[in-house]
Amino acid sequence: MTGSLPTPVLEARGITKRYGRVTAIEGSDLQLYPGEILAVIGDNGAGKSSLIKALSGAVIPDSGEIYLDGERVHFRNPMDARAAGIETVYQTLAVAPGLDIADNLFLGREERKPGVLGKVFRMLDKAHMRTEARRHMNELGVATLQNIGQAVESLSGGQRQAVAVARSAAFGSKVVILDEPTAALGVKEGNRVLQLIRDVRDRGLPVILISHNMPHVFEVADRIHIQRLGRRATVITPTSHSMSEAVAIMTGAAEPPPHAA
C-alpha cells in the first residue's frame, strides 16, 4: 500500500492462464479503486479478455490471486462472481433475443410469487419483475423504451446495450465489468452508452471498461490499464498521456513509463 490509496475494490495479482501451449496471460496484475472507471486497453492477444474472464469467473486462472475488498476470492463460474457482486456485460451481450426486456433483466435470477403459488407451483411474479425492470431502466435514464414487454431482438444495438448495462448496474453491488460496450454502435448511441457508464460510476459502482475505441476510453476513463503481451505494461491517466502515446505503449513502439498508480 502506497500512501493515500484506499484498498482496491477488486485486485488481481499474478494471474496466469494457459490454453494448451498458448499462454494468454502471464503474471498479470490489476487494481480497481472505489468510484473509478478503469479502462483496460491492449492489442489483440494481449490478454485483456482472459484477464477479464478470470475476474468475472468465466475462466479459472492456472495461478494467481483475486481479492475483492481485500479478501481473497475463488470464482469457479460466473455465478460465483455475480454472487460476490461482480456483474459483467460481455461483448456478445449475453441477452436472449427472443425474451423481452423484463425477462432479460431478470434472466437467471427470476423472482417467484410469494406464498403457495411461488413455493409449490413455482409461479413467476411477472408483474413485480416488470415494475422493477421499468424502475431500473428509468433510474439510468433509459426511458426511451416504450414497452418493457418488448422482445430484445426488436431493439437497436444501443438499446440492447442499455438493457445489458442496466442489468449489471441493477444487480452489481461491487463492480461492473463492460466488455467493448460501444463496439457495434453508431456515434450517437455510443455516446449515450458512455453517459450510461458515467451514471453507473456516479451511483457509486466502480467500472472496468474494456475497449478498443481510444476516443471513448480517453473520454470516460479515470485511469487506463495498458495490457501488453499477457502482462500489465503500465497504468496511465487521460491527462498524463496522449492517445498516440497510449497506442505506442500498447503496440510496443514506446517503452512503458514506470507505473505510478
Add this chain to the structure above:
Amino acid sequence: MTVTKEATPPTPDFEVRQHDSLGLRLQHLLHGNPTLGPLAVLIVAILAFSVANTRFFSAPNLSLVLAQVTVIAVLALGQTLIILTAGIDLSVGAIAVFSSILMATFATRMGLPGILALLLGLVAGTAMGALNGFLVTRIKLPPFIVTLGTLSIFFSLNAVVSNSETVRGSDMPGLMTWTGTTIPIGGFRLTYGSIIMLLLFAVFFYALSSTAWGRHVYATGDDLEAARLAGIRTNRVLFSVYTVAGLLYAIGAWILIGRLASASPNVGVDYNLDSITAVVLGGTSLFGGRGGVLGTLIGALIVGVFRNGLQLAGVEVVWQGFAIGLLVLVAVSLDQWIRKVKS
C-alpha cells in the same frame, strides 16, 4: 405540366410502400403470435374437409381424429421441449415403443401388478431420455447424432426383449389398456388417454410460460452461450429437458397400449417424423427459442385432420404423405421468413 410530372411518381411509390408495410405487418403479427398461422391453417382445413365430405364434421369422426392424434401429440410435446432448446430427438419413437413393450413384458411375462409394471415402464422411458441428456450435456455430442444412435439401440433392444412378438391387451392388467377407455360426452367419445394428453399440455404450457425453468428453456435455445453467461446452468436445463421428454414418451407409450389394445414392437417407425412434423407445423422454430406447446397441439391436430380429411375425401393413402410433406415445407419456409423480422 410540372405539376402532373411531380404528381405521378409518388403514386406507385406510395403503393409499393403500402404493400410492403402490409407484408411487414403480417410478419410482425406472426412473429409476436406464432400460433396464429397454424390456427388459421387448422380452421381452414376443418372448413374445407367439412365441405368436401359431410361425414367429416360429425361427432364420431371428430372423436376418431382426436383419438388418432393423442399419442403423436404427447410425443410431440416432448419433442417440442427439445426443439425449443435447438435440439432434435430422433429416438422418440424408439423410446415410446420400447417403453410400451417393457410395460407389457413386466405385466405379463414377469407377472408384476399393473401399477408396478406401469411405474417401471415410466422409469425406463425417463432413464432413456436421461441417457440422451447425459450424452448431449456431458459427452457434448450433437443431439442429432446422439438420438440417431439411441434410436438404433432402443429399437434393437426392443426387438430382443419382445422377441418381435405383439402382446395382446387382453393378456395385460386392466390398468395398461385403461387409457383407451372412452367416456361419452354427447355423441363425442373422449378417451382417458386424450384427457391425460390435454392435461399434460396444460401443465407444460404453464411450466414454459410461468416458471423460471420455462424462461431458461427458451433462453438456452435462443442463445446457449448468452444464457450460460447470464448465469443459467444450461447443462442442467438441457439434461432436464431430455429427461422430462423421456417421461412424456413413456406416458405416450401407456396411451399407445390403450389405443392399440396391445403392445407391438413393430409400430412407431413413423413417430419420429410425425412428432417433428407436428412441432414444426405448430410454429416452433427448429433453430430453438421460439414457439410453444400450444402450437404443437394445433400442429398435431393439423396432421390428424389432414390424414383423416383426405381419406374421407377419397384421396389415396400414398398422396396423404405428399400433402403432409408439402405442409411441412411451407411451415418451415414461413418460419424462416418470420425470423427475418426487422424492427
